[in-house]
Amino acid sequence: MTVKIEVIAGGIPHTKIMVAGIIASLVCLYLSYLNVVTNTEMFSFFGGLAVIVALVWGSNTIKVLCSYGIGTGVPSAGMIAFGSGVIAMLLATKFGVAAPIVALVLAAVVGLILGYLSNEVLNMKIPAMVQSLTELAVVGAFTLMGFAVLMTGGFTFAALTTGTVTILGLSLPSFQATFMGGCLIAVAFMLGALAIQHPFNACLGPGWTQDRMLMLAAECGFLSMFVAAIMSFALITAGSALISLIIALVGWGYTYMQYIEFSKRDAASWLDAKPIPDVEGQ
Amino acid sequence: MENIVFGIGIAALTGALATVAGAAEDTESNIGSQGDPNSQVQLAPQMGFLHRIFNKAVAGEPPAYGLWCALGAGLAWAFMAMQINAVLAIVLGSVIAVFVQGVYATTAYLGRTASLKKFGQPVYVDILKSMTTVTMAHAFVAIFCTVTLCYLMNAALGHPFPLPLLGLLWGIALGAAGSAVGNPYYGKERQYQNQKFGAGVPISASGNIVRYAEAGERNSLDNGFFTAKLGGPASGVCFGLIVFLELWRTILFEKIGAGWGAIIVGVLMILVFTIIDRYIEVWARKTYGPYAKPEEASS
Numbered sequence: 079m080t081v082k083i084e085v086i087a088g089g090i091p092h093t094k095i096m097v098a099g100i101i102a103s104l105v106c107l108y109l110s111y112l113n114v115v116t117n118t119e120m121f122s123f124f125g126g127l128a129v130i131v132a133l134v135w136g137s138n139t140i141k142v143l144c145s146y147g148i149g150t151g152v153p154s155a156g157m158i159a160f161g162s163g164v165i166a167m168l169l170a171t172k173f174g175v176a177a178p179i180v181a182l183v184l185a186a187v188v189g190l191i192l193g194y195l196s197n198e199v200l201n202m203k204i205p206a207m208v209q210s211l212t213e214l215a216v217v218g219a220f221t222l223m224g225f226a227v228l229m230t231g232g233f234t235f236a237a238l239t240t241g242t243v244t245i246l247g248l249s250l251p252s253f254q255a256t257f258m259g260g261c262l263i264a265v266a267f268m269l270g271a272l273a274i275q276h277p278f279n280a281c282l283g284p285g286w287t288q289d290r291m292l293m294l295a296a297e298c299g300f301l302s303m304f305v306a307a308i309m310s311f312a313l314i315t316a317g318s319a320l321i322s323l324i325i326a327l328v329g330w331g332y333t334y335m336q337y338i339e340f341s342k343r344d345a346a347s348w349l350d351a352k353p354i355p356d357v358e359g360q
Numbered sequence: 361m362e363n364i365v366f367g368i369g370i371a372a373l374t375g376a377l378a379t380v381a382g383a384a385e386d387t388e389s390n391i392g393s394q395g396d397p398n399s400q401v402q403l404a405p406q407m408g409f410l411h412r413i414f415n416k417a418v419a420g421e422p423p424a425y426g427l428w429c430a431l432g433a434g435l436a437w438a439f440m441a442m443q444i445n446a447v448l449a450i451v452l453g454s455v456i457a458v459f460v461q462g463v464y465a466t467t468a469y470l471g472r473t474a475s476l477k478k479f480g481q482p483v484y485v486d487i488l489k490s491m492t493t494v495t496m497a498h499a500f501v502a503i504f505c506t507v508t509l510c511y512l513m514n515a516a517l518g519h520p521f522p523l524p525l526l527g528l529l530w531g532i533a534l535g536a537a538g539s540a541v542g543n544p545y546y547g548k549e550r551q552y553q554n555q556k557f558g559a560g561v562p563i564s565a566s567g568n569i570v571r572y573a574e575a576g577e578r579n580s581l582d583n584g585f586f587t588a589k590l591g592g593p594a595s596g597v598c599f600g601l602i603v604f605l606e607l608w609r610t611i612l613f614e615k616i617g618a619g620w621g622a623i624i625v626g627v628l629m630i631l632v633f634t635i636i637d638r639y640i641e642v643w644a645r646k647t648y649g650p651y652a653k654p655e656e657a658s659s
Binding site: 153156157243254255259260261262264265267268269271272275276277279280281282283284285286290291294297298301305308309310311312313334337338340341342344345346347348349350351352353354355 | 410411412417418419420423424426427430431433434435437438439441442456457460463464467468470471472473474475476477478479480481482483484485486521522523524525527528571577
């Protein structure tokens with residue numbers, strides 16, 4: 079029924095990106111565990127780096143999936159990635175230090191079930207569907223966990239649900255001022271869901287190039303990390319949040335300039351206040 | 361009684377804010393050519409119609425505004441948690457959310473246009489500079505009003521949801537209202553002005569959008585100027601009514617039957633609107649339709 083309309087031509091093979099993505103996000107998530115080891119919150123920025131790596135991998139997965147003629151489904155692919163990922167991520171946070179590994183396994187199971195349902199029950203019959211939905215669920219879980227680490231400094235359930243409110247100099251425990259209680263997870267969900275679909279959605283077309291799309295994915299990641307770092311000022315120490323903020327700003331500036339360079343390279347022409355050019359056959 | 365009067369006052373205020381937000385949202389998305397008319401703007405160069413229209417396809421309007429408003433609300437929540445005054449917190453949150461919106465808009469335009477190299481569509485730097493700033497200004501109004509109405513619901517009416525979640529929900533509702541009400545006006549009445557009224561878009565006319573003005577060439581600012589007259593306010597009234605009626609029924613009827621009163625009134629309201637919609641549709645078909653056959657129309 080479905081016809082493959084375009085294939086990936088050139089660029090880094092998807093398997094390579096996937097393996098690198100899994101390993102790098104896991105390593106980044108575990109490096110943030112240095113927070114517990116050294117009893118600080120200085121290493122929270124590793125959560126943001128995990129987000130960026132996962133988003134770069136996820137945007138390439140969306141390219142693979144949406145090459146099968148799912149043009150208008152690009153934003154919804156981002157939504158299903160995070161919808162399935164959030165279940166796995168929340169459950170995994172109960173497993174303490176094993177949380178990233180458990181999130182990987184649980185998300186893969188959720189993704190497999192969803193892929194099976196859409197291909198066999200809904201009869202979509204898209205060859206890349208099962209693998210892509212599995213990957214997207216893992217990407218969603220890793221991204222949400224990365225945002226949680228970036229904003230709270232930890233990926234355990236306790237870190238996400240316990241906070242303190244200072245009233246008249248007194249520190250009181252409060253569920254309201256947390257990642258879960260303040261529903262910052264909703265913001266993380268939307269930040270990730272738009273950042274994962276935007277690179278392919280913005281770069282699709284006959285002149286698609288992989289390096290430009292992946293650079294845009296990194297740009298979206300750093301931009302999301304920037305705003306998440308601002309929100310983290312409410313939950314972690316100012317110094318630690320400042321480290322994340324500076325890393326995010328520098329990374330965003332670099333990737334944004336690079337993306338503009340790539341767009342200049344790929345565009346038909348780069349005009350400033352010029353009329354519509356004449357084309358043949360008009 | 362005083363409680364109810366206070367509640368209705370807040371409901372009226374949020375309804376007014378929502379009306380402004382809806383109008384600004386629709387104008388913003390039309391200048392950026394977001395939503396479903398975007399497909400024709402995207403298609404035009406492929407059919408040989410190069411244009412100077414801004415092509416800012418971030419996502420559909422509901423998810424995009426879900427993010428902008430959730431982000432604005434989340435940042436405002438964080439600033440309030442840092443003991444910053446609520447008004448300042450909402451303004452700062454909206455400003456940063458608008459910054460994100462602007463960056464997304466530029467990358468979307470550059471990416472989409474660069475991928476159309478094969479068809480010779482140039483990237484216009486002046487379009488990028490002038491349109492992005494205008495969409496950012498409109499988006500700020502929309503986000504600020506939406507986050508403020510969420511804050512009023514949370515702080516004044518005691519809504520149990522935290523601010524970021526309310527921002528997400530009402531942001532999606534805002535995008536949906538602007539998309540459903542405003543886009544037909546932008547897509548059919550503006551981009552397809554050079555087709556016969558009500559003719560639909562035949563395949564031969566695909567991508568043949570309005571590109572030239574009375575003098576010179578059109579850009580998206582003209583589209584915003586055109587749709588701000590009717591499409592924007594209509595979207596505003598739609599979103600304003602949604603917010604106002606939702607709060608009105610909750611405040612007045614929540615106490616009846618342990619909350620069931622508000623639910624029953626909600627269902628009744630849906631029925632009333634369905635009847636009104638059906639009546640208008642039948643009336644419009646009788647008055648303006650059926651469409652004349654081509655030979656009669658050409659005579």
